[in-house]
Amino acid sequence: MSILQAIKNKVRSRSIHVSYVDVGSCNGCDIEVLACLAPRYDIEQYGIFVHNNPREADVLIVIGAYTHGWEEKLAPLWEKIPDPKAAIAIGNCPISGCCFDRRGSYVDPPVSKHIPIAAEVPGCPPRPTEILNAILSVRDLVFADWEVKRR
Amino acid sequence: MKRTVDVNIPLGPVHPCFKEPARVKCETKGERVIAAEVELGYMKKGIERIMKGRPWQEVMFLAERVCGICSVIHNMVFIEAMEQISGIAVPPRAAYLRVIVNELDRMQSHLLANFSYCYTIEHETLAMYLLDCREQVMDALERLTGARVTCAYMIPGGVRCDIHAEDQVVLRESLDRIEKELHRYASMFGNGPMIALRSRGVGILTPVAAREAHVVGPTARASGIAEDRRIQHPTYKQLGFTPVVRYDCDNYARIMVRFDELFQSIRLIRACLDGLPKGIIRGGGICKAGEIRYSGEAPRGELTYSIKTDEVGRVVEIQIQTPSIMNIEACCHSMIIGADSIADVTATFVSADPCIACTER
Numbered sequence: 139m140s141i142l143q144a145i146k147n148k149v150r151s152r153s154i155h156v157s158y159v160d161v162g163s164c165n166g167c168d169i170e171v172l173a174c175l176a177p178r179y180d181i182e183q184y185g186i187f188v189h190n191n192p193r194e195a196d197v198l199i200v201i202g203a204y205t206h207g208w209e210e211k212l213a214p215l216w217e218k219i220p221d222p223k224a225a226i227a228i229g230n231c232p233i234s235g236c237c238f239d240r241r242g243s244y245v246d247p248p249v250s251k252h253i254p255i256a257a258e259v260p261g262c263p264p265r266p267t268e269i270l271n272a273i274l275s276v277r278d279l280v281f282a283d284w285e286v287k288r289r
Numbered sequence: 290m291k292r293t294v295d296v297n298i299p300l301g302p303v304h305p306c307f308k309e310p311a312r313v314k315c316e317t318k319g320e321r322v323i324a325a326e327v328e329l330g331y332m333k334k335g336i337e338r339i340m341k342g343r344p345w346q347e348v349m350f351l352a353e354r355v356c357g358i359c360s361v362i363h364n365m366v367f368i369e370a371m372e373q374i375s376g377i378a379v380p381p382r383a384a385y386l387r388v389i390v391n392e393l394d395r396m397q398s399h400l401l402a403n404f405s406y407c408y409t410i411e412h413e414t415l416a417m418y419l420l421d422c423r424e425q426v427m428d429a430l431e432r433l434t435g436a437r438v439t440c441a442y443m444i445p446g447g448v449r450c451d452i453h454a455e456d457q458v459v460l461r462e463s464l465d466r467i468e469k470e471l472h473r474y475a476s477m478f479g480n481g482p483m484i485a486l487r488s489r490g491v492g493i494l495t496p497v498a499a500r501e502a503h504v505v506g507p508t509a510r511a512s513g514i515a516e517d518r519r520i521q522h523p524t525y526k527q528l529g530f531t532p533v534v535r536y537d538c539d540n541y542a543r544i545m546v547r548f549d550e551l552f553q554s555i556r557l558i559r560a561c562l563d564g565l566p567k568g569i570i571r572g573g574g575i576c577k578a579g580e581i582r583y584s585g586e587a588p589r590g591e592l593t594y595s596i597k598t599d600e601v602g603r604v605v606e607i608q609i610q611t612p613s614i615m616n617i618e619a620c621c622h623s624m625i626i627g628a629d630s631i632a633d634v635t636a637t638f639v640s641a642d643p644c645i646a647c648t649e650r
Contacts, residue, residue, distance in 0.1 A: 160309050162332045165646040166357025166438040168308055169401060173427070176420040190303055207310075207331040215303065237354055242338040263357065263438050 143285060150196075150222075150281040152185035154273065157195035157219070161212060162238075162245060163202030166263040167229035171199060173266045186273055192218045196281070197273060203231040203238045203245040204252065216253040222284040224256035224276045225249075228269055233258050256280055295319060298631060302331050307635075308405065309645035313621065315634055322634060325625040327617050332649040337607055345371055345445070345576050345602045352594075353439045355609060356647040358401060360439050361394035362587045368443045370583035370594045371602075375445070377574030381566040383447035384524045389460075389561050390433060390442050392554040396467075397426045398588035399507075399547040399554075402642040406544055407478075409639045410487045415477055422470050429463050432456055447571035457562055468555050475548040488541035492624040492637035495538060502619035505612045506590025507550065508641050511535050511542035518586035528560050540640040547642075576602035589613055589642055611647040 160168055174181040175188060192198070192215050204212070216225065227249055230236035235247030249255060256279070259272045295318050302310035310331035316324040336355055340348045352367040353360040365387060372379065379387075400423040407416035427437050433452060434440035442449055452460075478484055494504065499512040509516055510533055517532035519525040533549040535542040578600040584593045590612030597606040620641045625634050 157303070159303055160332070162334050163646065164354040164357040164360075164439075165309065165644065166354070166360065168646075169358055170438065172308065172401070172404075173420070173424065175417075176424050177417055178421060178424045190307075192303065202332075203334060205331065205333055207333065211302070211331075237351055238334045238336070238339065240339045242335060242341075244333050244335040265437070 139283065139286070143283060146285070147282050150284075151277055154184075154186045154197055154277055154281075155191075155195045156186055156188045156197045156199060156273065157190050157192050158188070158199040158201065159212070159215060161200060161202040161208045161232070161249065162205035163229065163231050167201045167231070170263045170266050171201065171228060171269060174270055176266075179266045179270060181270060181273075184270070184274060186270075193220070195219050196223055197276060198223065198225045198253075199228055199269075199273075200225055200232050200249050200253070200255070201228050203235045203247045204249050205245055212249075212252055222281055224280040225253055226272050226276060227255045227258045228272075229264060230260055230262045233260055236262060300631075300635065304635070307639075309643075311617075311643065311645050313625070313634060313638060315625070315631065317631065320630045322625055322628045322631070325621040325634070327621045329617075329645065329649055332645050334650065336650045337609060340604055340607050343604060345598070345604060348604045348607070349444070350439075350441055353441060355650055356611070356644055357438055358398050358644060359394065359587045359589065359647070361391055361442065362585055362592060364441060364443050365391055366583060366585040366587075366592055366594050367596075368445055369585065370581050370596050371445050371576055371598070372574075373583055374579035374581050374596070374598055375574060375577040377446045377576075378572060380447055380569050380572050382451075382568045383570045383572070385561045385565050386448045386452060386570065387443055388524050388528070389452070389558050390430070390440075390448075392557050392561075393426055393430045393433070395588045396551055396554045397423050397430065399551050400426065402588075403478075403544055403547050405639050405642075406540070406636065409636045410484065412481075412484060415474060415481075415484075418470070418474055418477075422467060422474070425463055425467055429460055432459065444571070445576060446574045447569070451570050452565075457565075461559070461562060464555050464558060468552065471548070471551055471555075475545075475552075478548065479545060485541065487633075487636065488539065488544065488640075489537075490539055491633050492540045492628070492640060493538050494619060494624050498623040499538075499619065502622060503615045504590075504619045505615055506587070506642075507546045508543055508616045508619065509590065511546045512538045516591075518584050518591050522585070525557075528557055530557070540637060543640045543642075587612055589616065589644055589647070609650060611644070611650070613642075613644045613648040616641045617643050617648065
């Protein structure tokens with residue numbers, strides 16, 4: 139491993155920008171992601187910074203069961219994120235559709251049909267610590283030695 | 290008439306200040322906003338269609354998933370509507386426990402709304418204080434019901450689990466702590482000169498415009514309209530409930546009404562704990578056929594369920610009317626118009642506490 143790669147690994151492990159997008163959830167997972175910001179969980183102590191700008195993001199948090207309004211919006215949003223990038227599905231909805239995937243509803247789960255998902259956190263809703271854990275595990279798996287893996 | 294418009298500025302659907310996807314399209318002249326339009330349709334899941342034809346045991350849990358922030362009140366209004374249809378009486382202890390859990394849920398929702406507003410006007414210190422305070426309320430909610438967000442505490446004829454003596458002591462202690470902290474944060478917000486510059490006189494909603502737009506909840510009470518569905522609720526009548534009203538009509542008043550309601554919720558929970566009757570928490574009963582239109586006060590305003598059931602307790606028809614849609618309409622027709630800068634648009638929109646998941650269902 140070159141010195142340059144070592145520096146990149148070091149920097150990337152302490153600087154993760156997160157963007158979150160709600161593609162049709164009940165808000166329950168949404169407020170649990172917001173609760174990660176609270177001083178009790180303190181997401182910023184791990185170098186994770188939550189804001190909603192896809193062009194600066196490394197991790198895209200996807201919440202919700204994929205409604206039809208997002209058909210032409212989620213894939214372009216995913217393309218706007220620069221490499222290396224990873225998407226995390228939070229809650230049951232993006233994984234299976236949860237209680238919304240019934241006859242007569244307007245959802246089209248799972249989200250992995252539409253964009254590649256790196257990690258999934260089941261739960262209705264999952265606890266903030268679990269969300270934090272998922273982001274931290276993706277950090278080591280996806281961002282470390284990214285250039286080496288790409289070759 | 291031809292209008293001179295400089296730029297059309299769309300805000301959203303993915304925006305740093307909005308928790309949920311909504312698009313606010315502003316027509317601006319310079320920095321002044323002359324017209325605004327809210328575009329919805331990113332969250333439509335069709336939950337009323339899923340509910341139709343299912344037994345109440347399933348609809349009870351689906352009703353919670355209409356909105357994750359105010360899940361307790363959706364559960365409560367649905368269950369009370371089913372009780373009204375079937376003529377099921379609630380034991381007095383269960384009625385008081387319902388009020389405790391409902392007020393705790395209202396507290397966490399109002400704290401989240403005030404957090405969003407402070408975050409939007411870039412007062413991050415106060416926002417983080419409020420979010421930390423919210424975690425203590427969530428702890429109390431988890432201790433009583435067993436879950437943080439979707440707790441399904443109420444069932445027809447009572448509640449799911451009792452409150453123990455040690456839980457009451459812990460709840461009282463945490464209420465004392467929360468009240469002490471909230472007094473500090475409310476005075477920080479109320480007396481902060483920089484906050485007043487961003488909030489006072491911004492986003493005016495006059496009482497006339499509020500009545501025209503049928504505004505509900507804290508948004509209406511900040512415009513001097515004393516409307517609250519809790520006045521008609523029998524348990525709240527026993528507790529001597531009176532709504533909080535302010536007459537300033539601006540962003541500042543809307544946030545301060547929520548702070549006042551937080552203190553009011555703490556008082557109501559204490560009154561419930563003091564006068565908690567002894568006895569059973571579950572009366573039991575059978576859900577019957579019938580039709581009803583029943584309302585309750587959600588943290589954002591009046592919530593109405595219109596339900597028709599058949600003889601085995603299946604929901605044949607259901608219509609839900611949630612509070613946010615009127616507040617969003619009032620927001621884009623009255624409050625945002627004439628805003629002096631684009632930065633005020635997001636702050637005003639967030640001050641009305643729109644819940645898009647509720648609105649579109």
